[in-house]
Amino acid sequence: RYLSNLMIEAYGKCHSPQLALETFHAIKNPNLFSYNIVIEACAKNGWIDNARSLFDRMPLQHVISWTTILAAYAQARDLAQARKLFDSMPERTLVSWTAILGAYAQEGEIEKAKVVFDLMPERNIISWNALLAAFAQHGHLESAELFFDSMPEHNVSSWNAIMDAFAQDNQLQKTLHFFQAMAERDLISWTCVITAYSLAGHLVLARKTFDSMPERDLVTWTAMIQAYAHNGEPHKARELFEKMPFHNVVASTAMVAAYTFRGQMDEARKLFDSLTKVNMVTWNTMLTGYSQHGHLEQARAIFDTMPERDTSSWNVLIAAYAQAGYLVEAEKLLTRMERLDEASWTALIVAHLYHGHLHEAKSIFDSMTVRD
RNA sequence: UCACUACUUACUGAAUUG
Numbered sequence: 001r002y003l004s005n006l007m008i009e010a011y012g013k014c015h016s017p018q019l020a021l022e023t024f025h026a027i028k029n030p031n032l033f034s035y036n037i038v039i040e041a042c043a044k045n046g047w048i049d050n051a052r053s054l055f056d057r058m059p060l061q062h063v064i065s066w067t068t069i070l071a072a073y074a075q076a077r078d079l080a081q082a083r084k085l086f087d088s089m090p091e092r093t094l095v096s097w098t099a100i101l102g103a104y105a106q107e108g109e110i111e112k113a114k115v116v117f118d119l120m121p122e123r124n125i126i127s128w129n130a131l132l133a134a135f136a137q138h139g140h141l142e143s144a145e146l147f148f149d150s151m152p153e154h155n156v157s158s159w160n161a162i163m164d165a166f167a168q169d170n171q172l173q174k175t176l177h178f179f180q181a182m183a184e185r186d187l188i189s190w191t192c193v194i195t196a197y198s199l200a201g202h203l204v205l206a207r208k209t210f211d212s213m214p215e216r217d218l219v220t221w222t223a224m225i226q227a228y229a230h231n232g233e234p235h236k237a238r239e240l241f242e243k244m245p246f247h248n249v250v251a252s253t254a255m256v257a258a259y260t261f262r263g264q265m266d267e268a269r270k271l272f273d274s275l276t277k278v279n280m281v282t283w284n285t286m287l288t289g290y291s292q293h294g295h296l297e298q299a300r301a302i303f304d305t306m307p308e309r310d311t312s313s314w315n316v317l318i319a320a321y322a323q324a325g326y327l328v329e330a331e332k333l334l335t336r337m338e339r340l341d342e343a344s345w346t347a348l349i350v351a352h353l354y355h356g357h358l359h360e361a362k363s364i365f366d367s368m369t370v371r372d
Numbered sequence: 373u374c375a376c377u378a379c380u381u382a383c384u385g386a387a388u389u390g
């Protein structure tokens with residue numbers, strides 16, 4: 001059983017919830033660990049309903065089981081369910097508190113995150129980091145830095161979080177300052193620096209950093225490819241892409257984006273067609289490429305072919321029609337969408353303005369249900 | 373048989389839309 005539990009965990013980490021479940025069901029007397037592990041294996045791979053029904057059916061729910069399923073809902077961005085679980089838990093540990101705090105942090109519910117933080121009976125460095133991340137990842141750089149300075153201690157995650165906040169805000173000097181100030185650095189710290197250089201347009205320095213790192217992983221490689229992509233160097237991106245020890249869908253999509261960014265749609269297409277694994281982001285990348293480089297027909301073909309669409313797929317196509325002057329078609333698409341966001345409306349408004357239809361733009365603006 | 377121990381949950385980095 002001990003070995004089976006390890007197997008289930010391994011399958012979960014390898015994104016094989018199916019095998020994890022099979023292994024679990026083959027155990028004659030699953031213990032608490034077996035349940036907790038299989039629940040997490042399902043949850044982490046998006047099988048939240050399986051996770052939930054296992055949780056509901058398990059003989060005795062430990063606080064760890066509760067926290068696992070709570071974290072699963074948080075990861076699925078179902079804040080309401082996460083909160084409901086938190087409120088109904090028979091007992092809570094520091095981990096449970098930090099999990100709900102992290103859920104609010106992730107959704108940018110800063111005020112609620114603060115409340116949780118203040119209410120927690122105890123805190124550790126991870127709780128502090130969770131609230132720090134709430135500030136850092138939602139553009140509250142000043143609060144983030146103040147909070148960072150007020151923390152009783154820092155670990156490498158704290159440093160990385162604050163450093164990345166400034167990197168994403170394209171404050172290169174500040175980013176480097178934190179990087180130099182930290183006592184120990186890990187892969188994440190180094191990868192942040194690559195991103196910072198890339199966003200600031202310093203490709204050579206980004207590459208120098210990449211070359212001088214003590215070690216690299218898939219994310220590091222992808223960050224460097226993205227650096228070339230973002231700065232309009234698909235050729236160099238490809239060189240690196242070919243040298244990578246492994247590819248995953250994120251790396252491949254970054255490479256596709258390197259081509260689409262420059263409008264090299266034939267190259268993009270060739271790569272896209274050769275990929276064995278793509279996801280919605282990859283499809284959206286192709287869709288965006290065709291849209292932004294005047295290939296409306298191809299964009300539509302992609303849109304109609306892709307297995308599923310998210311809000312940004314719709315937004316891209318709407319913007320493409322709108323920019324090309326097919327405002328009626330754009331509006332028609334807009335009415336067919338299930339979940340609009342601000343970008344959908346903005347695309348249409350901008351298009352009307354671009355074509356001098358001030359009145360229509362205004363009336364669309366007025367009819368919006370949400371604005372940011 | 374019992375006990376002990378071990379395995380499970382929370383924070384930071386990479387790809388697509390204004």
